[in-house]
Amino acid sequence: MRNTLFIAWSDVRAQLREGSTLLWLLVMPPIFFYFIGTVTSGFSSGISGGQGTPLTVIAENPGFMQDQVERRLVANDFAPTWVEALETAEGEAAPTRTLTFDAAMSDKLLADEAVKATYDTEANALSREFEEIRIQRSLYTVLADVIVADATAGPLSEEALQTVNDAPRVWQLDVSTAGQRKKIPTGFEQAVPGILVMFTLLVLLTTSGTTLVQERMQGLLRRLASTPISRAEVIAGKWEGRMALAAIQVTVALAFGTFLFNMDWGPDVAMVILVLAVWAGFCASAGLWLGTVAKTEAQAAGLGVLAANLLAALGGCWWPIEVTPEWMQMIQKTIPTGWTMDALHKLISFQAGAASVIPNVLLLIAGAVVFGVLAARRFRYE
Secondary structure (H helix, E strand, O other), X not given: OHHHHXXXXXXXXXXXXXXHHHHHHHHHHHHHHHHHHHHHHHXXXXXXXXXXXXXXXXXXXXXXXXXHHHHHHHHOOEEEEEEOOOOOOOOOOOOOEEEEEOOOHHHHHHOOOOOOEEEEXXXXXXXXXXXXXXXXXXXXXXXHHHHHHHHHOOOOOHHHHHHHHHOOOOOOOOOOOOOOOOXXXXXHHHHHHHHHHHHHHHHHHHHHHHHHHHHHHOOHHHHHHOOOOOHHHHHHHHHHXXXXXXXXXXXXHHHHHHHOOOOOOOOOHHHHHHHHHHHHHHHHHHHHHHHHHOOOHHHHHHHHHHHHHXXXXXXXXXXXXXXXXXXXXXXXXXXXXXXXXXXXXHHHOOOOOHHHHHHHHHHHHHHHHHHHHHHHHHOOOO
């Protein structure tokens, strides 16, 4: 145990003397937190701050039905803007949500003709489904209003619809939530966990990988082989040194996120720390393995940077995975960065409870063990 701790402490001390390591430990995290957090704060959509969702309603000569449709859209948290036709000036962005009706819809209804409505939106998948439900609820309520007005207040007209609107409600619906709605993590809620996960992997793959290659090429590992330290103690010490470096990276990022960016880690802070500790263990094993397979320092650094950035992008570290195509969301479920980000979002953003991330933790532990075993088998002194 003493030999293992000695090797681990020597590795950590040597790595902390490197200026590049300190740069990625202390300087880059807050910069990336701010940059990514500011960029992703624009990904949120839908209702916020009590304001309705902007909606452009395209209807030529809508007639008296315009007021009734608008009434129901507003009741479902939309802020409609009516236009006869969609025209955008040069340099002006097209509306992101449009609801299009057939021309002269009031006249068509009076003639017992069907009126077609088409809804188009550029919202992400999660918000789009919610918006479609609200649109359908609005239009079906308008249809019910038309049926009731025609049957009870005389021929369909603006006055008949107003009579329906003014009628006392005999039936009342008691509404309660079936669960907490999932809000897509944005801003620092997305950036702080995402960059933390990415930087831990990046530092462990590049720094620890190149260090092990350098020690092998300079003959330092051969010197260890000549000492009364077993091969198992050397490997364990190397892993513990990388685990300590990952723990420092996580601790520093947690401190920056909490005190500089007011990050709220949710009600299950202990489980968040456990997830990050397991992630640190995985990164330590992956970094050690990379150092055993790479033949040169440049190869270790290049593979480390490439793997870290690719896994970060596909795992949802740079942006909310919910705004990406479905194929990227499927890939996220199969890679370690995806398991970690999914667990952190469950605990921090969705507050799904500590038990919900147990499968993620087990997958990360299994990954750490697999890479640790592979690294131990390939480890060589020269």
